[in-house]
Structures are given as structure tokens and as C-alpha cells.
Amino acid sequence: MTLPLDDIRVIEIDSWMAAPSAAAILSDLGADVIKIEPLTGDPMRNTTRPAKVEGAFKGYDFQFDVDNRGKRSIAVDLGSDTGRDIVHRLCESADVFLCNLLQRRQEKFGLAPEQLFATNSKLVHATLTGYGTDGPEAWRPGYDVTAFFGRSGLYDSMRDGAEGQVPMARPAQGDHTTGLALVSGILAALRLAERTGKGQVIETSLFETAAWTLATDYGITAVDQAPVRRRSRQQQIVATANRYPCADGNWVVFNMPEASAWPRFCAALGLDHLLDDDRLQDIKGRFDNMAELVETVDAALAAKPRDDWGPIFDEHRLIWGPVLGLHEVTADPQAEAIGLFPTIEHDEHGEYRTVRAPMRIRDVDISPQHSSPRVGEHTRSVLASAGFDDAMVDRLVADGHVAEQ
Structure with missing residues (x-):
């Protein structure tokens, strides 16, 4: 079956959830996504709660899997000149470079747009940050609870009444929303690169994506500068x-x-x-x-x-909806009918369920291609495709420039 992006190669250098979630969707759409990790792996690995299961999948990192399914992993030391040269070599045959590094780190590792365009002038360079790449706080690291929910006004607007406590978001809500924004930007940039033959720079941030989710409120607040009215149940405008x-x-x-x-x-x-x-x-x-x-x-x-x-x-x-628990949604007949929770076949453990990307194309199976990789699982095969023979890879491993499983 032909997938929309099965001729696209993505080089990904990122961590945690936001940018990786965008790359996971690109993989679902057919792209060959190569995840470049530190020698010790993405720090997101094995940091979240394990599923309450016994048997083969006990202890398996399902939350990491959601944002990294379908990818290939190569472990590279970006702190060495050799490691940086490897990344540039991989970018020669790539269509997209995707990262969540702040500008100063991109420049330090030779990964800023102009630095990579010298390697591949048609590359789409995509960056996801907390607060954007311009302005007095472009340097500031951001997570979704700080940049997406806190700084944007979303948490404040969701309080239950004027004195309500600040709510707490569930893991990666802002990350995954921003990942979708990055995907849409990448798809547009790929089209533009195809038409112009020139590399493109696409940027988004947790902060500005959150503002877009609040655009209905900001359509007014940006004009009158008045604080949003936070209403408890007893203060709602309409009972229905x-x-x-x-x-x-x-x-x-x-x-x-x-x-x-x-x-x-x-x-x-x-x-x-x-x-x-x-x-x-x-x-x-x-x-x-x-x-x-x-x-x-x-x-x-x-x-x-x-x-x-x-x-x-x-x-x-009546137009209504039940307020379901997450465990109820996974058994919801409507969710089943639209294929919201497809299965992935793990090469060692068997089948498990995951959640699919929120888009469908008729007669196209947009679903996870395979489970998430182990750290450096594909180091040797990826380097081989870039022209490194086994002896060269052995030396790179021995010298600590790359790692493999």
C-alpha cells in the first residue's frame, strides 16, 4: 500500500514528547524516521509509570512507545566532531531535519539551518521550542505545563470560578497538540521545498500553539485587554x-x-x-x-x-456527552468503530494496543508501522546505508562516537 510520505526521510534529534510525537505521526504516514539519540538514549525512556500488566510486557515503556513507534534509532555522541560529521552525512539524503534544540545548542552542534543547508540545500529544517526562536526568552527551556498551559493563560482560564485552584494537565497534552502543529508546518514546507527547490525553515512552539487553542478567547482579549471571566458551574451563562x-x-x-x-x-x-x-x-x-x-x-x-x-x-x-474515564474510552464502541486504538506487533513480546494519529485518509492505512526502537538498535544498518562498512562502524563504536544494541 502506498503511504503519503513513503518517499520521505526524516532525521530527528529531540527528546521527551512534543517533537518526538510529530516524528511519530510522520512515521505513521510512511516516512522513514531516523531518531538520533545520545549514547545513553532519550531521557524520556523509562521515566513514566509502567502499565499494570504481567507477562511479556511487564515493565515495557508504553508511553515512550507512543511517541517513538515506527522509528529507527541510532546512538551518536554529538559532543564529538566525528558524531557531528555523522549527522551531517545522514542529512545529505534526508528531506526533513526535526529537532527541539534551542538555537545556541543547534549552533554548538552544527545543526542550525544555515549549517545544515551547506550539507543539503533542499532540506526542511523544523524546530519545536518552548517559547519561539526570537525574543528575550528564546533561550528559555519549556515543558507543556510551563509554556503551553501556564504561560499562555490556559491554566488560568480553566480555573473553576474566580478563586478556583490552578488545574493540572495530564501528561503531554500540550506536547501532542504542538506536535500536530509541527506536522502541519512540515507538510507545508515540504510542498514549498518541492516547488522552489530551496530548503525551508519551519518553527513552532508550545507557547504559540497554546495561544491558538485559545484563539476564540484571544480574538476578544487581544482587542480589549480585559481578563477572561472564569465561571464556576453556578455562574455559567446558560444552564443547558x-x-x-x-x-x-x-x-x-x-x-x-x-x-x-x-x-x-x-x-x-x-x-x-x-x-x-x-x-x-x-x-x-x-x-x-x-x-x-x-x-x-x-x-x-x-x-x-x-x-x-x-x-x-x-x-x-439533547447535545450531550458522558465524561468518561480513560479506561472507559478504550472500550468505547465508537472508538472501536473508528479504529482509535490499533494494535502493534512487537517482534519479541506480541501484540499490544496503542492510540493512532487523529487523521484518516480513505483507503489508506495510517497506523503505527512497528514498535519503538531500542537505543541504537539500528546504528549499524543506518550507517551502512550512508556508506559506512562494518570495520568503520566497529571503530566508531570502539572510540565511543556511536553505540549499538
Whole structure:
């Protein structure tokens, strides 16, 4: 089967989750992704919680696997001139160079755009940073909790009410969102490089990608400079666009801001008497009495567990969603129908499930090509494809310039 990027080679020098997630998607799309790691490996390896499984996969690093599936790994010492020369040699036949190194480190290791263009003038050079490559804080390292959620205003805007505590994101939410932004930029840059015959520089950051996710708010705030209004459940503008608990402690969320949804909402919950309440005849009246209204809706939903309410909501044409636990999503029939959790065949351990990239092309199987590599697993084969014979690789290993498994 032809994959969209099966003629593209990517050289990747990065770590942790954001930039690696972009390279994983490129691999899913068919690209040959060569991950260049330090001799000790990407520091992300084996730093996250292990899956609660027994048998062959006990202790396997599934979280690292998500962002590194389908790649080949070569371990290189970038601190040596020989190591840097190896990277340049690999870039000669590459289409994309992808990294998350700050500018000063790119320049130190000979990996800045102009330095690599001297090796390959048609290369797409892609960089993902915390705060961008310009400005007074281009030097600052950033993780998604600091640059994506904190600095962008996202955490502050998500507080529950004016005095609510700052929430905490789940691992790599901002990383993976920014990885998608980097993928889209790389695809556009590849097209431009093809048309012009010239190398391209693509950049994105956690900070600016987060701002884009908040663009609906920033469309106003960038104009009036006013702080965003943080609303608790009792302060929501519309009762039919709020979240509520059910009898079993599970929650549901509704999003029906239009006034015409109010009668259907009341009918579904057995609250038809609210239609005759003079205080609740329009959106303003319902907003003025929101605290009492939330209490009334909570009491009504407490009559049944979440899964019993679902058919009733559907019957009344409500736009709603269950607030599922992650473990519930992996068993969701809708997730199964769209192939959200495909399987990967590990060459030693067998099959396991993972999550696919959030895109589909009809009649094209965009799925993980294989499991993540061991550190330096492909050092010898990658160097062989670049013209290094076994004796040369043996010397490089003996001298500590590269490592292999």
C-alpha cells in the first residue's frame, strides 16, 4: 500500500514528547524516521509509570512507545566532531531535519539551518521550542505545563470560578497538540521545498500553539485587554451548556447555548414545571437564578446513573456527552468503530494496543508501522546505508562516537 510520505526521510534529534510525537505521526504516514539519540538514549525512556500488566510486557515503556513507534534509532555522541560529521552525512539524503534544540545548542552542534543547508540545500529544517526562536526568552527551556498551559493563560482560564485552584494537565497534552502543529508546518514546507527547490525553515512552539487553542478567547482579549471571566458551574451563562453529576457519581456535559433547547432539556429531566416559572422565561432570567437552577438540575440527575440517562437525552435530541474515564474510552464502541486504538506487533513480546494519529485518509492505512526502537538498535544498518562498512562502524563504536544494541 502506498503511504503519503513513503518517499520521505526524516532525521530527528529531540527528546521527551512534543517533537518526538510529530516524528511519530510522520512515521505513521510512511516516512522513514531516523531518531538520533545520545549514547545513553532519550531521557524520556523509562521515566513514566509502567502499565499494570504481567507477562511479556511487564515493565515495557508504553508511553515512550507512543511517541517513538515506527522509528529507527541510532546512538551518536554529538559532543564529538566525528558524531557531528555523522549527522551531517545522514542529512545529505534526508528531506526533513526535526529537532527541539534551542538555537545556541543547534549552533554548538552544527545543526542550525544555515549549517545544515551547506550539507543539503533542499532540506526542511523544523524546530519545536518552548517559547519561539526570537525574543528575550528564546533561550528559555519549556515543558507543556510551563509554556503551553501556564504561560499562555490556559491554566488560568480553566480555573473553576474566580478563586478556583490552578488545574493540572495530564501528561503531554500540550506536547501532542504542538506536535500536530509541527506536522502541519512540515507538510507545508515540504510542498514549498518541492516547488522552489530551496530548503525551508519551519518553527513552532508550545507557547504559540497554546495561544491558538485559545484563539476564540484571544480574538476578544487581544482587542480589549480585559481578563477572561472564569465561571464556576453556578455562574455559567446558560444552564443547558454546563456539566452535572449523575446518581453514580459519573458526570455528563451539555452544550446547547441556544434558547430553543430549554424546553427539551426540561422535558428530558422531568422538570417541565420550570417552564412555568416566571423567573426562568428567558436566558437572562435563568442566568440570574443559575445557582438555584444548578441545584435543581443536580437533584433531577441524581435519580439515575449516567448510562441510564443517555437514551433519554438522545430521545429528546439533547447535545450531550458522558465524561468518561480513560479506561472507559478504550472500550468505547465508537472508538472501536473508528479504529482509535490499533494494535502493534512487537517482534519479541506480541501484540499490544496503542492510540493512532487523529487523521484518516480513505483507503489508506495510517497506523503505527512497528514498535519503538531500542537505543541504537539500528546504528549499524543506518550507517551502512550512508556508506559506512562494518570495520568503520566497529571503530566508531570502539572510540565511543556511536553505540549499538
